[in-house]
Amino acid sequence: MEYRVNPDIIKTLEILKSNEQVQKGFDFIEADDANTLRQQKELVLVEAPTFQEEERGKVFAEMLKAEGLTEVQTDRHGNVFGYRRGKGIGPIIVVEAHMDTVFPMGSAVEIVEKDGRIYCPGICDDTRGCVAVLATIRAMNAANIETDSDFLFMGTVEEEGMGGLGGMKKFMLDHPEVGGCICIDGSGMEYITYEATGIRTMAVNFHGIGGHAMGAFGHVANPLHAAARAVAKIGDIEVPAEPRTTYAVSNFHAGNDAGIHAIVKDATIKLNFRSNGQKELEELEAKIKKAIDDACQEETERWGKDTITYDYEDYVDVKAGTQDIKAPIVQSVYQVIKEMGAEPIFGQGGSTNASNPIAMGVPAVCIGGGGQAGGVHTIDEWYDNTDAYKAVQVIYLFAFRWSQRLD
Structure with missing residues (x-):
């Protein structure tokens, strides 16, 4: 036009x-x-x-x-x-x-x-x-x-x-x-x-007890597995084509080489999501946070031994x-x-x-x-x-x- x-x-x-x-x-x-x-x-x-x-x-x-x-x-x-x-x-x-x-x-x-x-x-x-x-x-x-x-x-x-x-x-x-x-x-x-474009950038920290990869197996839930469950769920979220809405998990971190034979105590993912519509941005944030909560509950219930907890760190918050x-x-x-x-x-x-x-x-x-x-x-x-x-x-x-x- x-x-x-x-x-x-x-x-x-x-x-x-x-x-x-x-x-x-x-x-x-x-x-x-x-x-x-x-x-x-x-x-x-x-x-x-x-x-x-x-x-x-x-x-x-x-x-x-x-x-x-x-x-x-x-x-x-x-x-x-x-x-x-x-x-x-x-x-x-x-x-x-x-x-x-x-x-x-x-x-x-x-x-x-x-x-x-x-x-x-x-x-x-x-x-x-x-x-x-x-x-x-x-x-x-x-x-x-x-x-x-x-x-x-x-x-x-x-x-x-x-x-x-x-x-x-x-x-x-x-x-x-x-x-x-x-x-x-x-x-x-x-x-x-x-x-x-509205922008949200944040880190999600997953917390558990940790332990030896074999000795603690079955006795503790794994924060890294909870983070992986969350990423998989986030990857399945559908977003509208208009207004343009996007998301990406851009960083995944847990443990170190010295602890390669351990169940980690903490894991972190960082993600960025955007939308040209504020309503759509808020709806996407709600879906992402539900995916994270569900993932932690599933990992906790999988072993029934301890509770995986999580917290957020906000980096960027720009309104659409x-x-x-x-x-x-x-x-x-x-x-x-x-x-x-x-x-x-x-x-x-x-x-x-x-x-x-x-x-x-x-x-x-x-x-x-x-x-x-x-x-x-x-x-x-x-x-x-x-x-x-x-x-x-x-x-x-x-x-x-x-x-x-x-x-």
């Missing part, structure tokens, strides 16, 4: 795009492209594994100050942000990218350039987003843009992996005054994420959420991308820093920071800066459009 944008939004964007001040910002962004790439190369070498973002945060704070932001600060969670004040009309708008990467310290130690590509772990995800944030500020300043809304530009922590989008979640809980979020993540300029595909923020970013010469593509769900705002009912989208990339989340990650400035132009025009209280 063809996606149609409100004619008023199209007209407003045409007027803004032809505005002399806005054009000045466009020209600046293209001319500033080499400087933006220089910052990207500089920042990627300041390593920032999830939960270890402090050094990059310090550097990013200085970069925000250098762009003239006021009230630059690091919050109690490690998020770094500053303000570009407008007229103070309407709620604050956030433009952010995450500072953390998936790589351990010692991974991003050098940059290799070959055949038009820049190789370095983290060079795209999300170092590109961070410098796109900086480039957007510079463009607004160069064009002397005055916005209706105040802007908050930010680098967040704890987006990746076990961070579970935590930096943005904590920030949003601390700042109910935020009225919109533009999240920059990854490369390209076509993809629009406007939905939030959505917003109308025809919401003004979605229509606006769609049309901006078209105006800049690309064909917009809507993602189905998504695990981005837009997720928590969306689940909280705050208008938010996630878009790319430009260029092309590959090998993301591997040590062979690469980035190609060809036409990357066009995505910054998208962010700049979209941010300006969204800051004008026209809806």
Whole structure:
């Protein structure tokens, strides 16, 4: 089905795009492209594994100050942000990218350039987003843009992996005054994420008495067998195709080589399950927990000697959420991308820093920071800066459009 944008939004964007001040910002962004790439190369070498973002945060704070932001600060969670004040009309708008990467310290130690590509772990995800944030500020300043809304530009922590989008979640809980979020993540300029995939990641620990593999056999229940029963039951759970719902047991651990001839005392499984619908996510969680409980009861009853117990460790809890595909923020970013010469593509769900705002009912989208990339989340990650400035132009025009209280 063809996606149609409100004619008023199209007209407003045409007027803004032809505005002399806005054009000045466009020209600046293209001319500033080499400087933006220089910052990207500089920042990627300041390593920032999830939960270890402090050094990059310090550097990013200085970069925000250098762009003239006021009230630059690091919050109690490690998020770094500053303000570009407008007229103070309407709620604050956030433009952010995450500072953390998936790589351990010692991974991003050098940059290799070959055949038009820049190789370095983290060079795209999300170092590109961070410098796109900086480039957007510079463009607004160069064009002397005055916005209706105040802007908050930010680098967040704890987006990746076990961070579970935590930096943005904590920030949003601390700042109910935020009225919109533009999240920059990854490369390209076509993809629009406007939905939030719900995520649950947890560990389940199974406990028993343990003993010798032969001597205790028949006298004690086996926590490892209970865990295996649970995994088998989880594997048989059926989930809906729509909204997309998934699950995976991703880790299974018990004992060690020294105890290979033992009935273990403890066993652990780790699992992740997701859904684009909150109701479906909660239903799946209930089924998984029933499977675990049933498995423990079955293993206990199998031997009738002792009781297998279990407990949970919660790692990630992101609520599912959505917003109308025809919401003004979605229509606006769609049309901006078209105006800049690309064909917009809507993602189905998504695990981005837009997720928590969306689940909280705050208008938010996630878009790319430009260029092309590959090998993301591997040590062979690469980035190609060809036409990357066009995505910054998208962010700049979209941010300006969204800051004008026209809806």
